Amino acid sequence: MRKDVYSSVKIIFRIFILRSKGSIGVINELLLQFAQYLEAQEYSQMLVSGYYSWNWLEATHVLTLMISIGSLFIIDFRMLGWVLPGVSATTIADRLHKPMIIGFSIMFITGILLVYAKPVENVQSLWFRIKMILLVLAFINAWVFNSRMRAADGTWDSARVAPKPLRTGAIISLFLWCGVVAMGRFIPYDWVDCPKVSNTALLWASGCVEQLNAL
Amino acid sequence: MNNSKWDDRTIAAASSSVIILGALLYYWVGEVQSTVELLELAYGSFKFFNNPMVF
């Protein structure tokens, strides 16, 4: 029974890949062309070839984690009752919102510049693509979480742990952001770089247009 | 006289903070200086990028 379910899922997945290959293939090609256009630009080359520019950009991006994700994790930990249990949860969330936004703004700007400096490498990186998907999911989760927090009555504020929907949102947030950090850490590694991969699904997922066309 | 204001822990905290801040200032000023020197060595003047427009 399990084998049948597994083979059915594999067939359905293959059909999906074949059907969407056309449209996703087009998106991959457009992304690669755009990345190659960016890479040819003077400022992109300046960022990469500068003596310290790339290092400072990446260092700022990584060090700002302490402000952005540090604040976010404190809020999530409070929802789970792991930190500052005697303090009102909505107060913590409200007060740490500004430093969190400042941190994320800096990370967003430095992140865009990092992609601008090495566009082809990032666009064809499986880890970068997964990171972007996780980022989108994390922001959706944050939006849902904020809406739930505003809609919820303030009576649970002084409680040690938040109500279950908010706790679930906090746990999802922790997993998604840990995933974002991990994927960001994997980007410099070349395990699944286009020249090293022969698996069609991986080539398709990473947007390795030239290797896919050669197959 | 307020005896509790400058007790053991306060004096230790004040001294160690001064030592730490002094040491860090010495280290980071040194780093900035060596960075500027390296950039001047690399580019002939202090600039962040290898900017062909400046040449």
Added chain:
Amino acid sequence: MLGNFLNNYKSVVGLGFVVLAVALVEFFEVRAAVYPGLLPFFEWLKYSSWIGYLGITYGSVYATVQAVHLVSMAIIGGTVLVADLRLLGILLKDIPSETITKGTHQCFKYSLSAAIATGIFCAAGVADKVYYMPVFWIKMLALLAGSCFMFFIKQPLLNSRPHKEIGPWMLRMLAVASISIWFTVAATGRWIGFS
């Protein structure tokens, strides 16, 4: 009388001994004498220990541990910033600073433990490289200083009495020293990655 003095000024005497020890170590060039003797340990760490073996053989494991190290660093940064910005009177001003410093300390301890454990693993994988890097030794010194400052100086003082009695400038100096030292640990750690 000396006993009384030592009893009443334990922290100051301890700090004095540490400063004296550091001065003597530098004066008698003990550091330069001990440094070559550490190389066999670092080589053992990379090539013979199981953590070094795991780090060299399985790049994905190494990268995952590095990611955990980064997350721990982010949590350390978060707890330090929340507590110290409160001491500086910038953040969470309507909540007593005693509550904030006590409430974040447990989280700080766990994340520091995780950062140290993952940091040992990360260093083991490149032990023969980091041995020769001055920035690595600066980071270790800053980590030691920061940890000792936090556990033996700052937190005992903050837990000893209400913060109103300590004085605002003392609190600000503690906060600035704490933020500076942990920023140095993070920044030098990042620079190891570039070297």
